[in-house]
Amino acid sequence: MANDFFFSAHYIELCLAEGVTRFFLCIGIQAKRKNVTDNIILIGFMGVGKGRAARALAAGTGRFAIDTDDLIESFLKTKIRTFFAEHGEPAFRQVEQQAANWVEQQVQGTIISSGGGFFMVDNLPRLGRIVYLHSSLKGILATLKQHPDADRKIKKRPLLQDKAKAKELFATRLPLYRQAAEVEINVEGRKTSEVAAEIKDWLTKEGVVL
Secondary structure, X not given: OHHHHEOOHHHHHHHHHOOHHHHHHHHXXXXXXXXOOOOEEEEOOOOOOHHHHHHHHHHHHOOEEEEHHHHHHHHHOOOHHHHHHHHOHHHHHHHHHHHHHHHHHHOOOEEEEOOOOXXXXXXXXXXXXXXXXXXXXXXXXXXXXXXXXXXXXXXXXHHHXXXXXXXXXXXXXXXXXXXXXXXXXXXXXXXXXXXXXXHHHHHHHOOOOO
């Protein structure tokens, strides 16, 4: 059911195949179908489960969901890890900002899962309601290793390749995530459905139309 509301990389590629104008049109129309104004932005460290939570929340609310990394890969026509290796992190952050600018201009009423560093875009507060998904780094790595496709899951995240650097990065970003977010949801050791339900409860209390 979640796939009914999630813009997969394949769907985005189909839009791109018809040209940039058509891409903006088919994604933008889908995102604006719901008569709501607030996006819901899920931020947090890489691998914490933002995409899973977005799909579960979409299935439970009838909203659509998009993922910023899928959006970027479809635009670049290459994997993020490849772009990262060839052009470096600063260039990738510029592309993330371009994606954030497009979201601000084109997307409404949508659940948006984001990459681990996406929270650093300068227009984040204007994109929607910001929810930080929290887990310890140990919990994140344990969850990734339990995945049937664990090697691919870890390989596709360039900044997780060096565990010592990942630990340092996590410690640096943690207070920044908390500063950027309106609410923090603990996901460690919890089912995705429980996480989605807690986000939905918070949104309801905030008066967000679902």
